[in-house]
Amino acid sequence: MLRNPFSRSIVIVGLALILLVSCSGLPQTRDISELSASLPVISQADTILSENPVAQAAVSGTLEEIYTRVSPSVVHVQVVQPVDGNNASTQTAPRFPGLPDIPPSNAPLRGEGSGFVWDKDGHIVTNNHVIEGADKITVIFNDGRMADASVIGADPDSDLAVLGIDVPAEYLQPVTLADSMQLKVGDLAIAIGNPFGQEGTMTTGIVSALGRLLPVESNTLGASQYNIPDVIQTDAAINPGNSGGVLLNEQGDVVGVTSAIISAVRSSSGVGFAIPSSIVQEVVPALITDGHFDHPYIGISGTSLTPDLAEAMNLPSDQRGALVILVMPDSPAAQAGLLGSDQQAEIDGEQVQVGGDVITAVNEQPVQRIDDLIAYLYRNGQVGNDLSIKILRDGSEQTLTVTLQARPQAESQPTSQSTANDSNESRAYMGITGIDVTSDLAVLMGLRPDQDGVMVQQVQSGSPADLAGLQGSTRPATINGEQALIGGDLIIAANGEAIHNFDDLRSFVDQGAPGDQVHLTILRDGSEQEILLTLGELSN
Numbered sequence: 001m002l003r004n005p006f007s008r009s010i011v012i013v014g015l016a017l018i019l020l021v022s023c024s025g026l027p028q029t030r031d032i033s034e035l036s037a038s039l040p041v042i043s044q045a046d047t048i049l050s051e052n053p054v055a056q057a058a059v060s061g062t063l064e065e066i067y068t069r070v071s072p073s074v075v076h077v078q079v080v081q082p083v084d085g086n087n088a089s090t091q092t093a094p095r096f097p098g099l100p101d102i103p104p105s106n107a108p109l110r111g112e113g114s115g116f117v118w119d120k121d122g123h124i125v126t127n128n129h130v131i132e133g134a135d136k137i138t139v140i141f142n143d144g145r146m147a148d149a150s151v152i153g154a155d156p157d158s159d160l161a162v163l164g165i166d167v168p169a170e171y172l173q174p175v176t177l178a179d180s181m182q183l184k185v186g187d188l189a190i191a192i193g194n195p196f197g198q199e200g201t202m203t204t205g206i207v208s209a210l211g212r213l214l215p216v217e218s219n220t221l222g223a224s225q226y227n228i229p230d231v232i233q234t235d236a237a238i239n240p241g242n243s244g245g246v247l248l249n250e251q252g253d254v255v256g257v258t259s260a261i262i263s264a265v266r267s268s269s270g271v272g273f274a275i276p277s278s279i280v281q282e283v284v285p286a287l288i289t290d291g292h293f294d295h296p297y298i299g300i301s302g303t304s305l306t307p308d309l310a311e312a313m314n315l316p317s318d319q320r321g322a323l324v325i326l327v328m329p330d331s332p333a334a335q336a337g338l339l340g341s342d343q344q345a346e347i348d349g350e351q352v353q354v355g356g357d358v359i360t361a362v363n364e365q366p367v368q369r370i371d372d373l374i375a376y377l378y379r380n381g382q383v384g385n386d387l388s389i390k391i392l393r394d395g396s397e398q399t400l401t402v403t404l405q406a407r408p409q410a411e412s413q414p415t416s417q418s419t420a421n422d423s424n425e426s427r428a429y430m431g432i433t434g435i436d437v438t439s440d441l442a443v444l445m446g447l448r449p450d451q452d453g454v455m456v457q458q459v460q461s462g463s464p465a466d467l468a469g470l471q472g473s474t475r476p477a478t479i480n481g482e483q484a485l486i487g488g489d490l491i492i493a494a495n496g497e498a499i500h501n502f503d504d505l506r507s508f509v510d511q512g513a514p515g516d517q518v519h520l521t522i523l524r525d526g527s528e529q530e531i532l533l534t535l536g537e538l539s540n
Contacts, residue, residue, distance in 0.1 A: 066190060066252035067202050071142050073117045073173045074246055076194045077126050077149075077163070079134035081109040114193035114245030115139065115163065116254070117174050118284060124163040125284055126244030127259055127275075128154045131161050139165050142200045153287030157226045157295055157407065158279055159214075159259055162287040175246060178253035180232065180276035183207050189234040191258055191272070193245025205236030205270075213371055214260060214273050226295075226407075229375040230276045232256045238272030247274040256280075279378065296381030297407035299331020300324050300338060304369040305358055312345035312354045315395065322370040324356035326440060336402040339393065344446060351446040360397075361390035377404075428512040428535040431463020432456050432470060436501040437490060444486055446526060452500045453523070456488035468533035471524065492528075493521035509535065 113130030117123075124139055131137055137149040147165040154161040187207045195201050212231040232247060238258050247256035256274025263269045286293040302324045303309075307317040327333045327340040343355035359367050363380070367373050381387070387402045434456045435441075439449040459465045459472040473488035491499050494508045495518060512518065514537030522529050 062250065063190065063202070063204065066248060067192070070175065070192060070246065070248060070252050071200050071202075073175045074142065074192045074194075074200065075115045075117065075124060076140040076197075076199045077113045077115045077124075077130055077244060078138045078140065079111050079113075079131055080136040081111065081133050082135045112194065112197055112241055113243040114241065114258070116244075116246050116257075117172050118162070118288075119174050120169040120172050122165045122167060122169075122172065123152065123284075123288055124149060124165060125257065125280070126161055126163060127257065128156050128159045128161040129259075130244050131163065132156070137163060139163065140199070141171070145171065153291040153293075155283055155287060155293045158228055158283045158293065159275060160257065160280065160283050160287065162284060176253045177277045177281055178249050178251065178255050180230070180255045180278045183210060183232065183249070183255055185210060188250040189232075189236045189255075190248040190250075190252070191234070191236040191238055191242060191245060191274075192248065193238075193242035193258055195237070195239035195241040197241055203237040205234050207232060208235050208271070209233040211375070212273060213374065214275070227371075227374050228275055228279065229371070229378045230278060231259075232274040232276055234272050234274065235270040236272060237268040237270075239268050242272075254280075294383050294406040296377050296383055296385070296404040297332065298373075298377070298387075298402055298404065299328035299333040300340070301326040301328075302356075302359075302370050302373075304371070308347045309345075309352070309354060312347065312352075313358075315358070315392070319358070319392070320368045321358040321360040321392065322367050322373050323354070323358050325353050326444075332402045332405050336389070336400045338389070338391070338400060338402070353444065358392040359389055360392060363388050428509055428514050428516065428537065429464070430470075430509055430533065430535065431459065431465045432472070433458045434488075434491070434502055434505070441486060445490075447490075447523070451490070451523075453490045453492040454499055454502050454505050455486065455490050464533050464536040468520075468531050470520075470522070470531065470533070490523040491520055492523060495519050496521075 111130070111134075113126060115124045115126035115130075118125045131151060132154070134151075137151070139147045139149045141147075145167070147167050149163040149165045152162040152164045185207050189205050189207050191203045191205075193201060195203075210232060211229070212233050213227040213229055214231040215227055232255065234247060236247070238261050242258045243260075245258045246254045247258050249255050255277050257277075257280055258272065258274045260273045261268060262271040283293045302322045305315075305319060305321045305323045309323060310319045311317050323341070324333075324338055325341050327338050339357050341353035341356035343353070344351050345354045346352075359373060361367055362373060362376050365372075365376055367376075381404050383404055383406045385404050387404065389400045389402050391398050391400060434454045437447075437451055437453045437455050441455065442449055442451040445455075455473065456465070456470055457473045459470050471489050473486050491505060493499055494505065497504075497508065499505050499508065508518075512535050514535055516535045518533045518535060520531045520533055522531055
């Protein structure tokens with residue numbers, strides 16, 4: 001039975017962490033699938049058409065007309081991303097769990113994706129993950145014309161970006177947007193993009209599902225991550241390179257921006273996702289005029305209330321809502337008096353946080369799951385507006401007023417770090433990324449609030465840390481508004497010397513030499529253990 005990767009996840013309002021396969025050609029492709037194999041997929045639309053020659057001929061003519069009309073609006077986006085000491089951690093950290101790692105390298109990262117013409121002023125829309133961190137961006141039209149592009153605005157939280165190019169207006173054919181909220185499951189879905197660099201590729205299928213949540217992952221380790229709601233799922237073939245391309249309806253109008261897939265092999269398995277046009281038409285104009293988009297923000301992390309959680313809180317097992325786990329300091333939720341979880345309970349052998357407020361409605365709209373709250377904010381929330389939040393606190397119903405603020409920018413959040421130093425000489429390394437243990441993080445892991453150290457987030461395959469048996473993090477959580485994986489080993493000492501934070505660990509490794517043996521003291525599942533690790537050698 002396939003495990004549900006969304007089960008018992010802790011999310012910030014608009015946030016849950018799972019790894020994605022993005023559809024750009026950059027090495028940061030992400031995978032959220034636990035599928036054991038990739039099977040050929042034949043869409044329902046293809047099956048129906050194969051059994052009805054008349055319908056097939058009619059649709060074929062329609063598709064030809066749509067392709068002729070829309071393909072000049074779809075562009076190929078090529079990017080070059082530099083690699084230097086400042087982003088070395090993105091090269092040394094494994095990015096594809098269970099798949100071969102990216103070897104350390106100083107060679108520039110080259111990638112590609114798709115985009116489309118927004119207007120006659122030279123604005124091109126694509127995915128943020130296609131161009132994030134790029135040093136050079138080139139836009140290529142379907143007739144071979146090329147233009148250098150600059151970033152006008154980007155919004156990691158909706159995974160959208162706007163590029164600017166300087167070409168004559170007569171060369172630009174803007175797309176037409178349709179209302180994605182009018183889509184129905186079973187509607188024809190048409191994707192045009194540049195999978196694997198194959199420019200101007202059209203694929204067809206149907207709308208497989210609506211209202212999905214799509215976790216957004218920044219290329220920068222440690223950046224905040226949020227969910228995009230109302231995402232369209234389709235079985236039209238979407239592959240790496242399709243990111244930023246168009247998903248069209250049967251009229252050839254844009255209903256979504258192709259963004260991600262679920263796949264065990266980084267290619268189409270018939271489960272693709274597109275950011276809905278309802279979000280695109282809100283975000284893109286703001287990016288053009290202001291360079292950024294202000295998302296409404298409450299400032300909590302939470303999870304959906306399940307029967308097990310409800311019973312642990314002495315609530316009826318059929319009680320539903322969004323359980324507040326953490327309330328961010330100075331956030332709208334904190335100012336309104338929302339309370340996070342302050343107790344722990346064991347469910348299926350796992351310690352979980354309970355006891356916080358349970359949100360049951362927002363502006364009289366029922367909240368059955370955390371997803372409902374996220375979707376409501378995206379559809380109806382505006383910075384500065386008041387929300388009436390109905391909660392259960394200790395079994396009693398209350399109503400609070402929350403005034404929405406702009407979501408904090410990712411740049412203000414701390415980042416995870418790598419144990420490799422930035423010198424150009426051979427040096428010792430462990431092969432991990434990790435973050436400092438804060439009181440919030442310690443509480444989430446069932447430890448004393450004053451516990452410090454370094455929590456291992458990722459372990460590079462084949463590295464000294466991997467060979468020594470260090471374990472990385474697997475559970476998603478939000479700490480001070482930042483999404484992170486938790487539950488990994490906690491490094492608290494090295495050769496008997498206390499490790500209070502990552503700077504201590506980095507300093508210790510920098511003073512060592514390749515081949516040195518290190519006795520690490522760690523906390524694993526709350527128990528102290530000793531691990532012997534031999535430092536490796538990493539050369540630029």
